[in-house]
Structure formats: C-alpha cells, structure tokens
Amino acid sequence: MQLPAFKLEEYFAKYEFVAKYMLGSSDPESHFMHQILSMADKECLALWQNLNLGYTETLGLPLLREAIAKLYQSNAKEDIIVFSGAEEAIYIVMQSLLKPGDEVVVITPCYQSHQAIPQTIGGKVIEFALAWKENTWHFDLEKFAKVITDKTKLIAINFPHNPTGFQPAQQVFREIVNIAKKHNSYLFSDEVYRLSEQNPAATLPNAADCYDKAISLGVMSKSFGLAGLRIGWVATKDVKLRQKLAAYKNYTTICSSAPSEILALIALRNKEHILQRNVNIAKQNLDLLDKYFAEHQEVFAWHRPSAGFIAFPRLKISMPIAEFAQKLVDAESVLIIPGTLFADTNNHFRLGFGRRNLPEALAKFSRFVDKLNLQEI
Ligand SMILES: Cc1ncc(COP(=O)(O)O)c(C=O)c1O
Structure with a gap:
C-alpha cells in the first residue's frame, strides 16, 4: 500500500x-514533565515510582481507560482502546472498516489522513467542503443530507475543525449524527480538539455517546497540549469493531508506552x-x-x-x-x-x-x- x-x-x-x-x-x-508529575496523586505517584518498563496491555492501562471513559457520558472503560497518538487510531480504524470501492464522505479541507488513507485503500472518497462566505465558515446541512446515501459506508468529521477552527452548533452536530444513523453509516468523529471550547456550554456531545456506529477519536496532544506522550484513543460501542482494532494493533505498536500511560493518567486526573x-x-x-x-x-x-x-x-x-x-x-x-x-x-x-x-x-x-x-x- x-x-x-x-x-x-x-x-x-x-x-x-x-x-x-x-x-x-x-x-x-x-x-x-516535572509539572505533570507535581500534579500526581498518591496512587499515580506510586505507579510512576514503581513502574516496570515491560510491555503494557494492548487495550491500554485499565486505570487510564477508566479516566478516559469519564470524558464520555455513556461509554465505559470497555469501550475505550488506547493508541499511540490519534494518528495510529485513524490508520487502524480506516484499515479495519474499509475495503476497495467503499464510499467515504470526508469534510474538507481536512487533516490529510482522513482522506488519504481511505483513498489508498481504494475507497471512493467524496469531499464535502466547508464554505468560506462573508468572512466565516459554513457547513451546509441541507447539501450534506443529500450527499449521504445508503451507499455511504463511513463519514469522517472533525469538530472543532482543523484547519479552519470551525465549530458547528450542537443542533447541527445532532443532525449530522441523525443523517449517519438514517443511512446506517459509520461516523468517524475526530474530536481531538474537543474540550478546548472558550464557552464550555458550546461543547459538542461525543459522537460515541450518541450512536452505536460512531467512533470518537481523542488524544492527549491537542486540548491537553501533551503531544509528546503519543497517547490517543478510540471510544466506540461497536464490540466487533473494537475486536478488529485490537487485533490490528498487534501489527502496529502492540501496546502504548508505559511511562506515557501514567503521565496521561495524571493529566486526565487534573484535566x-x-x-x-x-x-x-x-x-x-x-x-x-x-x-x-x-x-x-x-x-x-x-x-x-x-x-x-x-x-x-x-x-x-x-x-x-x-x-x-x-x-x-x-x-x-x-x-x-x-x-x-x-x-x-x-x-x-x-x-x-x-x-x-x-x-x-x-x-x-x-x-x-x-x-x-x-x-x-
Ligand atoms: C484533526 C486531527 N486529527 C488527528 C491528528 C493527529 O494527532 P496526533 O499527532 O496526536 O496523533 C491531528 C494532528 O494535527 C489533527 O489535527
């Protein structure tokens, strides 16, 4: 490939x-690192000081998965798989779900992997462009509803959006989820900038909380500013998909970095x-x-x-x-x-x-x- x-x-x-x-x-x-360590509670400090540098669990440190699950309303630890950054998760999700000829709708402009990986797999990628009009970005929901059909295998969205900074209203987001549901499409929701809203009331729901075929992508790199940890995750209620993701990870990184998992746990407990x-x-x-x-x-x-x-x-x-x-x-x-x-x-x-x-x-x-x-x- x-x-x-x-x-x-x-x-x-x-x-x-x-x-x-x-x-x-x-x-x-x-x-x-010393700033993160200074935030550690007793339990995390003990984990850090007694850390054994062997392999870790493929799905992620259970305590870390628990802390991640707290970012969601209805997703539990079992719904979370930890990856080495968001990038590994994007790759594995696309590889696990798509085959040549599958139709994928991607919001553009976009983080290149959203488009390049489905294209390389041989998918039929349809771009749905955000429009720049009167000095602001627009998402045309009516047009979007017409682009999504029963042939749409996967929709890739990313709000708050890279590179435009665009954030839809909550109602628009809920409509996007409804459209995905109506056509039984997977909804890949890249939420790596979620929780950086200047008005917390404007925070969008996590897609994985709203729909069983949604995959929410999170990471420590963006809203938390800890890119060097290379800790990302996927939340989804789709059990079969989770099994596929874990199986695929055995061929990429097997498991995440042991020190990074503890540092991410400390950061999440001080979110x-x-x-x-x-x-x-x-x-x-x-x-x-x-x-x-x-x-x-x-x-x-x-x-x-x-x-x-x-x-x-x-x-x-x-x-x-x-x-x-x-x-x-x-x-x-x-x-x-x-x-x-x-x-x-x-x-x-x-x-x-x-x-x-x-x-x-x-x-x-x-x-x-x-x-x-x-x-x-
Ligand atoms: C929308 C989006 N998704 C995923 C990623 C990848 O994140 P990471 O570098 O933490 O793997 C980025 C990085 O810029 C991004 O902007």
Whole structure:
C-alpha cells in the first residue's frame, strides 16, 4: 500500500525544529514533565515510582481507560482502546472498516489522513467542503443530507475543525449524527480538539455517546497540549469493531508506552486545571489577533474561532500564500502553514494561537507585513 506524502508533516519536518516561532501549530503550549508529575496523586505517584518498563496491555492501562471513559457520558472503560497518538487510531480504524470501492464522505479541507488513507485503500472518497462566505465558515446541512446515501459506508468529521477552527452548533452536530444513523453509516468523529471550547456550554456531545456506529477519536496532544506522550484513543460501542482494532494493533505498536500511560493518567486526573490553562492562553492570544486583524483588513480576512487552537485566515493580496509563508519564515523565523498543504486554493493559511510566545511571534509577523510593499504586489 503506497500512501502519498503527508504534506503537513513534511513541511513541519523541514521547519519545526529550525524556526523560532511556531505560529501555525495546532497543539497548544505544552507542559514540562516535572509539572505533570507535581500534579500526581498518591496512587499515580506510586505507579510512576514503581513502574516496570515491560510491555503494557494492548487495550491500554485499565486505570487510564477508566479516566478516559469519564470524558464520555455513556461509554465505559470497555469501550475505550488506547493508541499511540490519534494518528495510529485513524490508520487502524480506516484499515479495519474499509475495503476497495467503499464510499467515504470526508469534510474538507481536512487533516490529510482522513482522506488519504481511505483513498489508498481504494475507497471512493467524496469531499464535502466547508464554505468560506462573508468572512466565516459554513457547513451546509441541507447539501450534506443529500450527499449521504445508503451507499455511504463511513463519514469522517472533525469538530472543532482543523484547519479552519470551525465549530458547528450542537443542533447541527445532532443532525449530522441523525443523517449517519438514517443511512446506517459509520461516523468517524475526530474530536481531538474537543474540550478546548472558550464557552464550555458550546461543547459538542461525543459522537460515541450518541450512536452505536460512531467512533470518537481523542488524544492527549491537542486540548491537553501533551503531544509528546503519543497517547490517543478510540471510544466506540461497536464490540466487533473494537475486536478488529485490537487485533490490528498487534501489527502496529502492540501496546502504548508505559511511562506515557501514567503521565496521561495524571493529566486526565487534573484535566480541569490543564484544559483551563490552555483555553486561557488561547483567549488572550485571540484578543491580540482580533486587534491586529481589525487594523489590517486590507491585507487579511479574519474569523475568530470559538474553540481549538487554530484559525484559517485569508491573505487578500495577490502574493500566493506559499510564497508569503516562505518569505516570512526566511525573514523572521515565524512559521505559518500555507493552506495549499490542505489543498486550499483561496490563499488561506493556518495560524496557531495556543503558544505563550504568540505576542512576540505576532510582532515579527507584523514587522514582516509592514515591510512588504503592498502597492507592488
Ligand atoms: C484533526 C486531527 N486529527 C488527528 C491528528 C493527529 O494527532 P496526533 O499527532 O496526536 O496523533 C491531528 C494532528 O494535527 C489533527 O489535527
């Protein structure tokens, strides 16, 4: 099976550890290990200090699965399987469910694996595009209802959304679930940015709580900001699917990292504190971005997201976004992600607002824009 190059990851590989300012990252400010360990309760501290570095359970540490299950309303520990990051879970879910010729509907633009893995399997992938109209993102529910048919084997959604930052209303989300139910389609719901909502009341339900054929994807990397743990998970009530996923995992990582499982458990037991800290940084940064973009409306179109750590503004001048991003990183060591890496053709770029050094990065970004001779472009 020949997977295509992962454009975003290859772009990051080139710049992530070279550029000084990550203004395109989707994960927020991380924590140091000593900070996580300092949050450990007695039980976790004992687990950490007596940790044996042997193999761990394929489905995940039972205590960790229990802590993950608490993020759901109706899913229990048994419904959870731990994976090495969300990426491993996406791969295994798609491989376990799809065969050549299966019809898959994917919301675009999207995290590349949602589309590339079904395509590589030989699936018939139908893109359902979010629309950028009047400076904001739209999901056309009526159109969507017509695209989904009894032939739709799987629907891949991702809210809060990468790269646009789009978050539908709860009613729209419930309708999407109903449409999947009506056509008996699997609903793969990538929820890695869930729990980063600036208004907690706007948090969407977990798909796996709403529908037996839904698969909710979670991870420690995004809302929790602990990408280095490489701990992700799937929640689903579909027992047969869970058996397939566990069997497949024996051919990928077998089990997750023992130290990471304990660190993830500690973080989940302190979730309110960690999540709130990350949302607070995002909110402060967004206030700065609102101000900056309001003062630069001739150059950028901006929509403030209500969740997640990424926005997808548009460069309104004629310079192609790939060239703009390249010149910016060369001149100021500030990395943004050109929308072209998400197959966008409308000069959008991904801007990350979860890092503490955003004020500095924005100052460099602003200096770069001021120096562009906009008349000549
Ligand atoms: C929507 C989405 N899903 C999955 C992933 C993969 O997460 P991880 O790197 O933690 O495996 C990402 C990473 O950017 C993402 O944005």
